Amino acid sequence: MSQKHSLWLGSVFIVLAFLANTAQSVFGKYVDSYLSVQAFTFGTFLVAFTLVLLLTALRQFKDLPTRKGGYHLLRGITGIAGFTLFIAAAQLTSLVDTNVLVNTTPIFIPILALIFLRQRISWQIWLAIVIGFAGMVVVVRPDANILSNPGNLVALAAGFVTAIEFLAVNKLDESESPLTQLFYFLLFGVVVSGGLAIGHFQATPPWVLCMMVATGLCLLAFQFLLIKAYLYAKPHEIGAFQYSSVVFAAIFGIALFRESISLESVIGAVMICAGGIVSISGRH
Template sequence: MLIKSDSVKASLLAVTAFFFMAVFGLLTKIALQDSPTIWVSFIAYLTGTLALFPYILKKGFSYLKSDHYTLLFGRALIGTLASFLYSLSIHYIPIVNGTLLFNTAPIFIPILALLFLKVKVSNSVWLAVALGFLGITIIIKPTEAILSEPGNLIALLSGFCLAIAYLLMKLLTGTDPGIRIIFYYLGLGTLVQIPFLLFSSSWPGIEGFLFALASGLSLCLAQYCLVSAYKYANASEVGVYQYSTVAFVGIFDWLIWNMIPGWWDLIGILLVVMAGMIIIRSHNHNDKVKAN
């Protein structure tokens, strides 16, 4: 529920949130250089959970009570899977490609909304979905080698999972406060990863541990800024800044690893960003129509 409409505050908070998401990706990629993916993900989620714990203690554990535990658990599990797949993908492919494919979620949302929520999808949105998949095809370059080097497919699957998490989040934002949703997301995400640590063949390195800890703080800050942005604008208005993450990551990739995407990758990125923006703006228009 909006406290008041303030597009400037919403914009600043949204850009800050997506900047921290880019930092999360950057720190995660560095941590993965000497640590297993499952340990990096677990440490990040545990750090985020512990960062929120003082707030929960101040509010009291009654703050965690909800009438929508199924949605909270579902959003936490699928959101954690999306984040883990993203972390796994950037271990194998450039961080710009992984981040862009992770942010294909808006392209999948109309399909999922039609199948599960019976939401009518306009022709312009379907055109944007087609445009987005064309961009995805250009980026992942589907050949027989894609099965032996599945980094792009893993990243694309993370975007699909993120789309499901977004739909569950949309159902929750009208009934539960943002910090509660984030705490369930990070807390349950931490717990669900514990059994998989037993199957890890190695321990995290000291450097990997520290960078994973920092990535967890970045993830928590990103989530907090995003929830705060929703206080001043609806989700669609905040969502138009989502692809700033790709720009931030691109700058990091260039400055740190001197990686510059090729022309075909840039064309694919442009198509996906255009498609995502069209779909997000379409949601914004629908929200305004409903409000009137």
């Protein structure tokens, strides 16, 4: 088994990455009654940025020069928006519905690529979009009462914004190292989330601060594990494993929060996952 290309290792790393990603929503849901989304987001980014800053200092800051300031800014804006919406959705609705709808990202990406990058969309991807959209409707269940629980719409917005972020990352990958990308992403996150958190700070129990630190570690783990996964396998080869987050969300939701899973959520999750898998294979 080659160290340069291993589907098995790539799959293991990407599953671990989305386990870390799902854990972020679990911690966010736990602190719902004790800390605002704005303050929690700021603390998470501050923890992650502090660790990355120490790493760049050890490397004598040689990873900081960049000529892609605009793309770093775009990634920062969409990244902080996606994370904040993700945590907010986890607090407003079930972990399963949150993770299912955030995973509409692979379905939004080709639509955005068509509009902004003028890329041609194959019939397989159009099929994926139709399947994924139908699954999204099943989960969201749009009706007159949808605004009474906006969590699903917030999660869907997180999936859309994250699709824009991934397109920016794809452009940055052409010339920027993972550490360079992570440094500017977290720096921007600290500055913006700090501004948004003004007026939202409050007395916080020590265990909530521990949750915040754990979420910051999960944020870093998700980024680095994802990078590690793509060192061993190409995104289209293992991208479907991102849907493991739906399974993790179901386990956490049932075990920790006694959430029930509706038949509509199961059907919609299967359709969205199927659409994402077809989209990934279609782009290949």
